[in-house]
Amino acid sequence: MRPFALLLLACLLGAGGFALAxxxxxxxxxxxxxxxxxxxxxxFAASPTIRSxxxxxxxxxxxxxxxxxxxxxxxxxxxxxxxxxxxxGNARARTIGVQRGGRLRWATSxxxxxxxxxxxxxxxxxxxLGTPAAPVTGRAELVIAGESLDLRRDPYQFGTGLLxxxxxxxxxxxxxxxxxRLAREPRRGDRALRLAQPVSGWRAGDRLVLPDSRHFAVExxxxxxxxxxxxxxxxxxxxxxxxxxxxxxxxxxxxxxDGNDRLDFLPHVGNLTRSVVVRSAxxxx
Numbered sequence: 567m568r569p570f571a572l573l574l575l576a577c578l579l580g581a582g583g584f585a586l587a588x589x590x591x592x593x594x595x596x597x598x599x600x601x602x603x604x605x606x607x608x609x610f611a612a613s614p615t616i617r618s619x620x621x622x623x624x625x626x627x628x629x630x631x632x633x634x635x636x637x638x639x640x641x642x643x644x645x646x647x648x649x650x651x652x653x654x655g656n657a658r659a660r661t662i663g664v665q666r667g668g669r670l671r672w673a674t675s676x677x678x679x680x681x682x683x684x685x686x687x688x689x690x691x692x693x694x695l696g697t698p699a700a701p702v703t704g705r706a707e708l709v710i711a712g713e714s715l716d717l718r719r720d721p722y723q724f725g726t727g728l729l730x731x732x733x734x735x736x737x738x739x740x741x742x743x744x745x746x747r748l749a750r751e752p753r754r755g756d757r758a759l760r761l762a763q764p765v766s767g768w769r770a771g772d773r774l775v776l777p778d779s780r781h782f783a784v785e786x787x788x789x790x791x792x793x794x795x796x797x798x799x800x801x802x803x804x805x806x807x808x809x810x811x812x813x814x815x816x817x818x819x820x821x822x823x824d825g826n827d828r829l830d831f832l833p834h835v836g837n838l839t840r841s842v843v844v845r846s847a848x849x850x851x
Contacts, residue, residue, distance in 0.1 A: 582701070582738065582739065582741045583696060583697075583698060583701060583736075583737055583738030583739060585734070585735065585736045585737070592689055592732045593607075593689050593731050593732040595609060595688055595689060595731070596609065597609060597612040597613075598612070600688065600689075600731045600732075602731065602732070605722070605724075607724045607729065607731055608719055608720050608724065608725065609663075609686070609688075610641075610661045610663065610684045610686050610720075610725055610729075611641055611642075611643060611661050611662065611663020611684075611686050611688070612663075613641060614640075614641045614642060614643035614663065615639075615640045615641050615642075616630050616631070616632060616634070616636050616640050616641075616642055616643070617630065617631050617642075617643040617645050618630060618631075618642075618643065618644050618645045618648040618650050618668065619631035619633075619645070619648070620648060621648045621649040621650070622650065622651065623650075623651050623653050623654075624636070624650055624651060624652050624653065624654070624657045624680070625653065625654050625656075625657070629648075629650060636657075636658065636659050637658060637659075638658040638659065638660060638681070638711070639660055640659050640660055640661075641659070641660055641661045641662075641663070642659040642661065642662045642663070642682075643662075643663050643665060643668075644662065644663065644664040644665060644668035644669070644670050644691065645665055645667075645668050646665050646666050646667030646668050646690075647667050647668070648668055648669070649668075649669040649670075649671055650668075650669070650670050650671070651671050651672075651673060652670070652671070652672045652673065652678045652679070652680045652706075653672075653673040653676070653678050654678060654679075655677050655678065655679045656679070657678075657679065657680040657681070658680070658681050658682065659680075659681075659682045659683075660682065660683050660684075660711075660713070661682065661683055661684045661685075661686070662680075662682050662684070662685045662686065663686045663688060663691075664685075664686070664687045664688060664691030664692065664693055664733060665688055665690075665691055666688060666689060666690030666691055667690055667691070668691050668692070669691070669692040669693075669694060670685075670687075670691075670692070670693050670694070671693075671694040671695075672694065672695045672696070672702065672706040672708075673704070673706070674696055674700050674701065674702045674703055674704065674706070675702075675703055675704045676704045677704055677705045677706075677707070678704070678706050678707070679706075679707040679708075679709060680707070680708055680709070681709040681710075681711050681847065682708075682709075682710070682711060683710070683711045683712075683713030683725070683726055684710075684713065684725045684726055684727065684729065685708065685710075685727075685728045685729070686729045686731065687728075687729065687730040687731065687733030687734070687735060688731055688732075688733055689731060689732040689733060690732075690733065691733040691734070692733060692734040692735075692736070693728075693730065693733065693734070693735050693736070694734075694736045695708070695736065695737045695738070695739075695842045696736070696737060696738035696739055696841070696842060697736055697738050698738055700738075701738040701739055701740050701741070701841065702738065702739045702740060702841040702842050703740045703841065704841065705841060705842075705843065706739075706841065706842050706843070707842075707843045707844075707845065708728065708843075708844045708845075709845055709846070709847050710726060710727055710728065710844070710845070710846050710847060711726075711847045712726075712846070712847050712848035713725070713726050728844065737842050738842075739840055739841030739842040740767055740841045741766065741767055742765075742766060742767025742768060742837060742839075742841075743765035743766050743767060743768065743837065744836065744837060745834045745835065745836040745837065746761045746762065746763055746765050746834060746835060747761070747762040747763065747831075747832055747833075747834050748760065748761060748762060748819075748821075748832045748833055748834065748835060749761055749762040749807070749832070750832070751818070751819065751820050751821050751829075751832060751833075752776060752815055752818070752819040752833075753815070753818050753819075754814075754815055754816060754817055754818050755814045755815065756811075756814060756815050757800075757810055757811045757812075757813070757814050757815070758808055758809070758810050758811075759774075759808070759809045759810075759811065759835055760807065760808055761806075761807045761808070761809065761835070762832070763807070764805055764806030764807050765802070765806045765807075765809070765837075766806060767837075768799060768802050768806070768809065768837055769799065769802060770799050770800060770801055770802075771798065771799060771839070772798070772799040772837055772838075772839040773796055773797075773798060773799075773837070773838040773839050774796065774797045774798070774799060774809070774811070774835050774836065774837055774838065775794065775795070775796050775797075775835070775836045775838055776794060776795055776796075776797070776815070776819050776833065776835050777794050777819070777833055777834070778792055778793040778794040778817070778819075779819050779820055779821065779822070779833040780793065780818075780820060781820075781822065781823075793816075793817040793818075793819075794817075795815065795816055795817055796838070797811040797812070797813065797815065798811065798812045798813070799811065799812070800812045809835075819833050820833075821833060
């Protein structure tokens with residue numbers, strides 16, 4: 567599985583965090599490509615236009631050689647022995663290569679965002695979006711820009727994504743309950759959701775999802791129209807068992823009943839908000 571896909575899977579499952587690290591035998595990299603046991607991955611960062619000259623903030627010209635902030639056209643090299651901190655919302659590059667001994671780190675508070683076409687963590691390099699000791703409490707984003715693929719150089723389409731080639735990837739967001747069972751059936755017009763168990767980490771502004779939980783007899787299924795919906799949290803009670811939405815529900819979300827119309831179990835509500843997000847700038851392609 568590609569590292570980018572693995573990272574997305576972990577985010578979707580609501581994992582508090584994870585780390586990927588190199589294991590022998592390692593990759594061998596040249597200016598042209600990195601060779602692993604199974605793949606030959608182009609070295610997209612082989613010809614940098616700007617390099618980190620010291621540890622510091624991405625937005626500080628003193629971090630870089632030449633002494634300027636990287637632009638969306640730059641191929642950026644995070645050099646060994648330096649740590650670059652993404653601490654604002656406007657960091658951009660065409661390509662980033664994190665070299666052996668280099669570290670690219672996101673601030674754990676606020677809303678740091680980095681947009682790049684390809685991010686390549688080379689052997690011995692490290693990319694860090696929170697740690698177990700210091701998880702992201704704000705919203706850290708890595709946005710993959712919509713760069714065109716060069717199929718002659720990159721026929722297997724490794725580019726335009728996050729690639730960790732025998733490097734280290736650490737991702738730890740603020741812990742939160744990923745989903746919870748409801749304590750009663752939500753009805754159209756409701757704004758308060760009563761939960762069967764208390765939730766942790768939910769706060770105002772979080773996006774929730776309620777499924778379409780209707781059930782039909784096979785022989786009487788009508789023309790189907792989805793009645794799942796999303797809502798935004800206005801507040802959470804002190805005991806974590808009641809969530810109030812900013813707007814009322816548009817649909818009923820019934821529980822499952824047996825043949826005697828007895829309620830067997832209730833639907834769940836999921837929290838879609840994450841502290842760490844890796845996404846495409848053009849998710850539709």
